[in-house]
Amino acid sequence: MKYFIDCGAHCGESILRARQQFGYDIMTISFEPIPGFANQLKEIYKDDEMTLIENAAVWIEDSVKHFHISKDITDGSSLLTSLNDLDSDYYIEIPCFDLSAWIKKTFQPDDYIILKLDIEGAEYAVLNKMIEDKTLDMVNELWGEWHHDKISDRETLQLADKVYKHLRDNNIVFNIWEMHIPTLGKAHPNLANRPANLKEVI
Numbered sequence: 001m002k003y004f005i006d007c008g009a010h011c012g013e014s015i016l017r018a019r020q021q022f023g024y025d026i027m028t029i030s031f032e033p034i035p036g037f038a039n040q041l042k043e044i045y046k047d048d049e050m051t052l053i054e055n056a057a058v059w060i061e062d063s064v065k066h067f068h069i070s071k072d073i074t075d076g077s078s079l080l081t082s083l084n085d086l087d088s089d090y091y092i093e094i095p096c097f098d099l100s101a102w103i104k105k106t107f108q109p110d111d112y113i114i115l116k117l118d119i120e121g122a123e124y125a126v127l128n129k130m131i132e133d134k135t136l137d138m139v140n141e142l143w144g145e146w147h148h149d150k151i152s153d154r155e156t157l158q159l160a161d162k163v164y165k166h167l168r169d170n171n172i173v174f175n176i177w178e179m180h181i182p183t184l185g186k187a188h189p190n191l192a193n194r195p196a197n198l199k200e201v202i
Helices: 013-022 035-044 099-106 123-132 154-169 181-187
Strands: 002-007 027-031 051-054 057-059 063-068 091-098 112-117 141-144 174-176
Touching: 002 013, 013 027, 013 112, 035 051, 057 063, 057 123, 091 099, 099 123, 112 123, 123 154
Parallel strands: 002 027, 002 112, 027 051, 057 091, 112 141, 141 174
Antiparallel strands: 063 091
């Protein structure tokens, strides 16, 4: 079975692109921390057996954490306050789960896993744990976006260096995942436009 694990679903653009790029027979499991986005996607795909939406953030443990909301753009919120100097007092509480443990528990060795991480700086902690517990070895294709240029805290940047080194040393390709919403959004009228701010969807 082929799976697309969509970490950071936002308005659902990645679901559309995954089907266009990897085939319409792919099973998509999308995680989105912003409740309004997740609820909208659940409604859109409620009758689609090949798409599962969860209102949660991927992380390195099962917990409830502060998710710091960007006041400027709808895809700039993060578990890290150091990303774009987010306001530490402007947050919602969201469920987080251990991605490594979930992958180990959920998938079989012969499953084909495409992992996409667009989680606004949290990718370094998540990938570091996947490297340490060898869960990354279960992933067939790794996609996502890096956010080191938006992060200010030294600890996360040190994790970034460790992750980059491991990928280089082991010839693991991190494919860059970039979205062009106006073009792709036309494939689904309910996903055609991103909201002006997050007040509508929190």
